[in-house]
Amino acid sequence: MPHPALPPQLAAAVPFLWHNPACQASAAALRALPYGKADIDAAIARWQRFAPLLAHCFADSVAADGRIDSPLLQQDGGVLVKADHALPVTACIKARGGVYEVLCQAEALALAAGLLPAGTGYEVLAGDAARALFARHTILVGSTGNLGYSVGVMARALGLQVEVHMSSDAKAWKKDRLRALGARVVEHAGDYASAVSSARTLAASDPLAYFIDDESSLLLFFGYAAAAHDLKAQLDAAGQRPTPARPLRVYLPCGVGGAPGGVAFGLKCLYGDAVQIVFVEPVASPCFLLRLASGDDALSVYDIGLDNRTLADGLAVPRASATVAGLVQHLVDAVVTVSDDSLLAEVRRQWQQHALRLEPSAAAGFVAHQLAASSWAQDVIPVVWTTGGNGLPDEVFLPLLAG
Ligand SMILES: Cc1ncc(COP(=O)(O)O)c(C=O)c1O
Missing domain, CATH: 3.40.50.1100 (Rossmann fold)
Incomplete structure (x- = not known):
């Protein structure tokens, strides 16, 4: 049954940018939550305790310091790429x-x-x-x-x-x-x-x-949230100091919401209103947008006539995490939906122009950035989080490039 509050593009599976009317100033939104900086600090401390073990278990891929982090890359137009498609050990966020x-x-x-x-x-x-x-x-x-x-x-x-x-x-x-x-x-x-x-x-x-x-x-949520500190260290080293007048705008591919939600929480704790959070979902599986727009934890994308079938298999989730939605509903600035065709085109473009090996889910942030650049113009520092792909075997990746 259609829901009166839902934007018409949602059920029509049309790509669009949606501003979250429930997004609040970060200080107020964070103050109302039962979790905060201490929880993220505890996660960071646990990662540190385990660092020697991780270096031992994955000597081929994890650096001697035992940290599992990815590079921050720069592309044309000042786009920064948080390259979790190349994350050591698993090549995904x-x-x-x-x-x-x-x-x-x-x-x-x-x-x-x-x-x-x-x-x-x-x-x-x-x-x-x-x-x-x-x-x-x-x-x-x-x-x-x-x-x-x-x-x-x-x-x-x-x-x-x-x-x-x-x-x-x-x-x-x-x-x-x-x-x-x-x-x-x-x-x-x-x-x-x-x-x-x-x-x-x-x-x-x-x-x-x-x-x-x-x-x-x-x-899981706090494990993801710790990533915000990794990004901040890289931004600091690159001399990037976001402000509310020139914020970071971070594009995060979203499935059930845990990974982007955790990162969003971590970034808002660190940067406050100097960061904008944009979740990105396939037009067939916009479960987080659906949850934010309807306020209804039980609603699934099937209920609005969508089929949850997408090339972006990591994002093919029919219903958002109620836990995560409850935590980040006032912290997400916007959601963008994207088509499978645009994801495929972006997978090819990123490979041809930048030699990035992305799975379709992981290309979503670039597509969203293009859409937002025209309809939500503002002086921002764009950060596209590429969430997976280096693990794709040739027999899976090369056919994505063909055609
Ligand atoms: C490549 C990739 N990107 C993004 C996500 C989204 O993470 P989440 O489902 O926690 O929202 C996933 C989930 O599996 C994924 O595989």
Whole structure:
């Protein structure tokens, strides 16, 4: 049934820029939230505790300092690119949350088993005693692909069992890649939301199982939020000092909302009104826009006649995270919807002109920036977050370039 408050472009699947009327001055919006800087600082401290272990587990891809971060690139027209398509270990933004929550659980298990007495370095978690402990435990997750991979890589590196629930139409190569890690992949006839719900139910009945909830985990959220500090350090080093008169405008591809929501929260905590947050969604799956415009947590894109079918598989989510929407509804400045054709064209352009290997989801920020540049002109520092792609095998990436 149509909803009176909804912009007509939404159900018509027409790309457009939507300004969030509920966006507030950041100080007021943040003050009303039960979480804040301390939660992000705790996440940063945990990343630091684990840095030596990460450097040990992923010696080929993670630098000696053990930080999982991506470069900040510059393109023509002053566009900055936060290049998470090249993030070490998993080549996607979901690692910032998924790897982080596996670390949280590993730390909790190890502390409970007495493996981390005060002063112990976290490299001990790569040792035999920890591996024997972890091998008895299973992490479950429901995913469109990239969260499952991020969780799978980290969990398997520590010797945890992992079971990833995915919709049957999730990309086959993403399932194969998980199986190659030793993860169990469970396919569901339904969509991403039903895969998440099955994993949640199964985990609830197994005392040795831990469920990573893409739809409502605060640990994922704070793991993503810590990325804001990585970006700020790079902007500081580049001499970029945003102000409310010349703010950062950050374009974030949005699926269920966790990754962009966490980053948005982190950035607003750091920059206040000197940052504008723009979520970007496919025209077939604008679940976050739908939630913000309707205020209705239960509404899905199917309810307004959309089919949730998009090339941007990481963003093919029918219903936004109610948890994340509740936290960031007053912090998101705008949402842009984009067509699959424009994503494909941008994947090609980024490869040809800048040698960036992006999956369609990850090209969304560029398309949104082009749309906003004409209809929302303002002196801003544009930052496009490229959220995944370097992991695409040739047999998947090259066909995207053809035609
Ligand atoms: C490449 C890519 N970009 C963006 C996102 C969006 O993240 P979220 O679903 O947390 O909104 C995803 C989600 O899987 C993704 O795979």
